[in-house]
Each structure stands twice: as C-alpha cells, then as structure tokens.
Amino acid sequence: MPGTVLLLAASPVGRGRLVDAASVLPVLAAVPPAVLSGTDTATVVELVDPLEPQAVLTRLRAAAAAPGPLTVFVAGQLQLDRRQRLPHLALARTAPATVRYTALPWHWLREELRLRPDGTTTVLADLHADPEVWARLRERPLDTGRNIAVYGRIAPPPPRRTVAAPSYMKAVATLLRSGHRPPPDRLHQQALARLADEGGAGGDLVLTAQPPGAGAPYPATAASFRTGRPAATAASFHPDRHTATAGGAPAGWQLPQPQVASDPLAATAEGVPAGWHTPQAPVTVSPLAATADGVPAPRRDPRPAGADDPHAAIAECVRGGRHGDADVLAARWEQAAVRAHGTASEEALHWAEVRADLAMFAGDAARSCRAWLTVATTRLALGQSPDTPEVEAAVDRAHHQWGQLGDPARARELGPELAELRGRVPGRRQGALDHVRQQLTQLQTHG
Template identity: 65%
Template sequence: MPGTVLLLAASPVGKGCLVDAASVLPVLAAVPPAVLSGTNTANVVELADPLEPQAVLTRLRAAATAPGPLTVFVTGQLMLDRRQHLPHLALARTTSATVRYTGLPWHWIREELRLRTPGTTTLLLDLHADAETWAWLRSQPLDSGRNSAVYGRIAPPPSSRRAVAVPAYMKAIATILRSGRRPDLAELHQQALARLGSDGYGNLVVGVPPAAVPVGSAPRPPYPPERPRPHMPDRLNTPGRERVDDPHVAITTAVQDGRHDAADALAAEHEQAAVRAHGPASEQALHWAEVRADLAMFAGDPERSCRTWLAVASARLGAGQPVDAPAVEAAVDRAHHQWGQIGDPARARELGAELADLRARVPGRRVGALDHIRRQLSQLQTLGS
C-alpha cells in the first residue's frame, strides 16, 4: 500500500521569524518519496510558508484520511496565543498579536491524527520556540496524540533577536535519507541528533514511539469499557503493536475497508456505554460522539456530521465549558465546515439557523465566520423562495 508524506515548513515573514523553515524543503524534496515514507511508493504533499491555517488543515485532513502509512515532516516556529496560552505553529502572516487567528493550533494536528491506526503515523519535528513558548514547554509537553510516533527537537530562542536559525535537525534527517537508506526511526533520530553536535545542547528532544505517553504528560482517560475489566495499561509497551481490543483500531479498519455502517455501530455501542457509566455530558461520552461525527464525514454524510458536531458543542457549553475552550471551538468549526458540504438547501437552511446561533456565542478564530453563515443562509433563502 502506498504511503503519504506531508512536508510542512512554516515561519512568519518579517522580524518575528526565528527560523528559515522553508530552506529545508529543497533538501527534503531531493529524497525519493519511497524513502521519505518507508514504503514502496508514496504520494508527497509540500506546503511552503502557507498563509491560512484552514488551508493547512484541509491538506492535513486529506493526508490523515489517506490509507497506508503517513509521515509528516514539520519544520517551523511555535508561539502561544495570548488568550489561552496554547501552542500554535506560526504561519507566514503570524505575529505575536495575531497568533490566535493566523497560526495553526497544535491541537488541530493532534485531533486530525487521532483516528488513525496506531503504528501507521510518524511525526518528525524541527521546531523553534520564542521565549514565552519556551517557558511554557519547560513545564508541559507538546501533545501530538497517543497514536503517533513523534521524533525531533524543539530549540530555544536564539541569543540574538536578529538571528534567524537554520532547521539543522531536519536538514540532518534529509541528508541521511538522501543516501537512499531509511534507518529505523529511533536510529534515524539519534543519527540526526549526533550531527547537530554542540548546536543541539539545550534543545528539548522529542522521542516518543507509537502508543507511548510523553514524559510529564497526564495519561488520557481510557475508553469506556463494555464490561468491567482488570486494571491494565491503556496500551502495550511494545512499540508498533496495538491492543486487539482497542475499539479505535477496529473502527479505523472498518472505515478503511469502506464498512462505514459497521464503524458507526461500534462507536455507537461505546457511546451508549459511556453515557450509562458517566453521563451524557462526560468527556468519555463526548469523545465517542466526536468519533461518530468524524465517521459521518468519512461516510460522505455531512448533514449527520454537522448535526453531531452541533450537539457536541451544545453539550460542552451546557456543561459550563467556556466559549473559547479548544474543544468547543473545534466542534463549532467542524460543524461549520460540514454544513458547507450539505447539498440539500432545505436541510442546510434548517441546520444553518442553529449553527448561526452557536456562532454568535462561539465566534472562533476566523474573522467573519458568523457573517459567512448569514450570507450563505441568505442565498439559501433565495433558492427556497
């Protein structure tokens, strides 16, 4: 099965730039796609200094839903938004004052990769942090999800404000791969670090095999079981292997096989079990509702996906979560996206009114989102008259 490779290099234009991220792309592009992916053949998507977070999200989502192994190379700069102090990948237009609207929230990457089968996803990171983000990283890890292998480094701010760093770790990765041989990921990572030499001193080094929990992070709640089971780790410690009773694996396999009804039925069973055990507004129940919303999208049913995301957003708000909580914003954003895919004008008008009410409370990070809904509703009213 062919693999997929996403090459993402992003950094701000102007004085806020800490790293010349795009300089690594010619070196990576010189590596054969099969070597980048570790498969016999691979499709490569390249994003150089993208402008819009939604455009990056679209490419990331397409890569995440492709069958076969996925390797994502991310080179760039991390910044925190001023309101929630959450990490973002800075894009070309990002400044310290506009991170919330012009940067790519790191949790978007985690969320897009969460349904992939453990052991099929690799993230290779060469990131630089500004002073505020560096201080934040000293007390908590960069969460890239539990199903992905993550290797790389995060470099501290340069000593001089005028200095623009070189993505030396990623260039080392590319140089090693240009030999035509792709070592084991852990070996590749160590070889790249060795090439950094003293330049790598002081970096935060990321080396997380699939199904491992980053040092210093709190483990995520286990999925709700259908029946009591003895205490055991959420995952096997052997890298690359999955627990056969993990429903996420079975669901992902069903989706990849085109068995969308079976995937949704399995997710619905776990959602009902979570509701019985923890309540309808619990994180366990909402997790499975979110899974079902994604499954509806994969099945080509944007109306059902939109309805489910709207219900998730309403439930989170009803439980007292703030309107700018990442999970609330993500639910409304995804409902908005799926609403735009609905072909039936009558159904779109019906859901659009509910979406507009939610958007008035949860404006999100994109300026003009509510105005967009209102314009679309006006056009839909014309179609229905």
C-alpha cells in the same frame, strides 16, 4: 506500498523570525523520495514558508489520507496563542499579535495524523520555541498524539537579533543523502550525535515518541541533551477522541459556500475514511476530557477492564456499509457511559461525537448536524469557553454538515440554532455567522 512525504518548512518573514527554516529544504530535496520515505517509491509534497494555515491544513489532510507510510519533516518555530495559550507553528505572515489567525495550531497536525493506523506515521521535527512557548513546555509538554512516531528536538529561543539554523534537520538530511535510510529511531540518534559533535543543541528538548507496540518508551520523553538532568515528558500521549475534526476547520470549508467536493476525511477504496478506525488504546485510559485551557486530559474509562476497544468493530461495520449496525453499537456504548458517568460527562460526549461522525459517513447530514449542535450546546452549558478547541470544532462540524443538507426544510429547521451558536462561537473563519444568516435569508426568500 508507495509512501508519502510532506516537507514543511515555515517561519515568519521579518523581525519575528527565530529560525531560517527554509534553508534546510535544498538539502532535503536532494534526497531521493524513496530514501525520504523508506519505501520503494514515494510522493513528495513541499511546503516552503506557506502563508495561510488553511492551505497547510489542506495539504496535511491530503497527505494523511494517502495509503501507505507517511513521513512528515517539519522545520520551523513554535509561538503561543496568547488567548488560548496553545502552541502554533508560525507561518510566513505570523506575528505575536496574530498567531491565532496566521499560524497553524499544533493540535491541527496532531488531530489530522491521529486518524491514521498505528505504525504508519513518522514525524521528524526541528522546532525553535519563542520565550512564551519555551516557558510553557516546562509546565505542559507538547502533545504529539498517541499513535505517531515522533523524533526531533525543540530548541530554546536564540539570542536576540539572531536567526538560528535548523541544525537537527540538516543533520538528518545529510545522513539521508548517503542513500541509506536507517530506522527512524537510529536516524534520530545519529543526527543527535552529529549535532553534539558540532557543539550544538546544548539545552534542547529532545523528542522521542513511538506508538504502543513499537518497542519505545511510552509515553514519549524529552531530555536536556547535554546535561545530566532527568528526562522530562515531551509529548503527552492521550487516547483518541473518535471524531473527525481538524482543530476548528471542516475540510474544504471555504466561505461563503460550504458545499464542497471533499469530505472531512478522504475515503479509501472501501468507502471508509483513511485510518478512521482508532488504534486500540489501553483499556485503562479513557476518552479525553477538556481542561480549563482546552488541552485534553485523561479521565477514567467507562469500559469494563479487559473489554475490547469497540471502535474497531464500529469501523468494520462502516467499512462493510452497515451504518445502522455501527450506530447501534455506538449507541450502546453511549448509553453505558451515560449510566456510569452522566449525560454531560466527557465519556458520554465522546460517544455522541462518534455517532455524529457515523451519521456523516452514512450520508445523513441532518442527523450529523443535529448531533454536533447538541454536543456544542452541552459543552457550553458545562462552562467550556467558546474558543475551546472541542467547542469550536463541534460548531464548525455542525456548520459544515448544515451546508450539505439538500432539504431546504431541514436547513430552515436547523439554521436558527446554528446561527445562535455561531453568535456565541464565531470560530477561526471570519464571516461564519454572516454566512449562516445569508443562507437562511435565501432559504426563506425562495421557500
């Protein structure tokens, strides 16, 4: 089966640049696509110093929706959003004061790739951290998701007024130029050995993560590369939230017209979004619960020990066009979660979000919009911050589904509640509240 390769090299232009990420692209571009992918044929997409996070998200989503193996090469620098304390991949226009709006949230990458089937996605990363991110990594490791194979390194900030080189990625590219692509874990070890021989990466955090069943340690580990210190966690694996979000931006949503041709998840030939079924997580681990800083943390699973993961059965119903059966199954699990943990529990919210997505897949935009509005309102009532990723995502999804409504009466019915929520949760796209108000005015004017 053909593969897909995404080459992403990004770093700020100017004094904020920590690494010359783009310098690795000529070496990677010289590698045949089939070698980059490890498949007979492959499509390669290059993104060099992109300007807008939404543009990167669009390319990332398209790559994630492609069938077959996906390999993502990422070179760049991590910077911290000082408001939410979340790591972002800096882009060309990123400055410390504008990270939230001009950089790519790392959880966007994680959320897009988590929907892919197990064993189909590999990320090779060469990242340099700014001082704030580096300090944060000591307390909270970088979350790379539970179904993605991740290899690479995170380097500490280079000396002041020094621009570092993506040495790990250059080592990977040099090895691949031989025309032979070893398994990713072996390629990773060979690149580290080459880097060590060159005297580099003395204090790097080494990323090594494979999904369950791939034969690697679980969870992922990161070790200081040339010291004898014990390994520390580098990538926290968490169970999937079965929601089709992108960390706060509905697919293709471009104000002022939310009616778009592309849906949040690209459909496969069977009509089911690519990779929509979540990989079966260990039954002792639960849906995610949001912590105070918006980073998911595990809770106890409402499912009985030994029970099969219901998501595969639900996905099979969607694949067969049996949307009603899918919703019935999800409703049963939602009711079980409510009985076990309460209506506002994270377990119950998980299944409410599943049902919101199922309504979208069934083409019922009104029901999906209403469900997302309810989820957002519940999370806010629980005291979650308006800029928590889960809250932003719920409101953005509601906004997107509202834009798909073909019935003006339903749009007028749901619009005021959406506008009220937009006033509290503006999201990352400027003008979102104004857009809702303008559309409501038009609906009222034209009846």
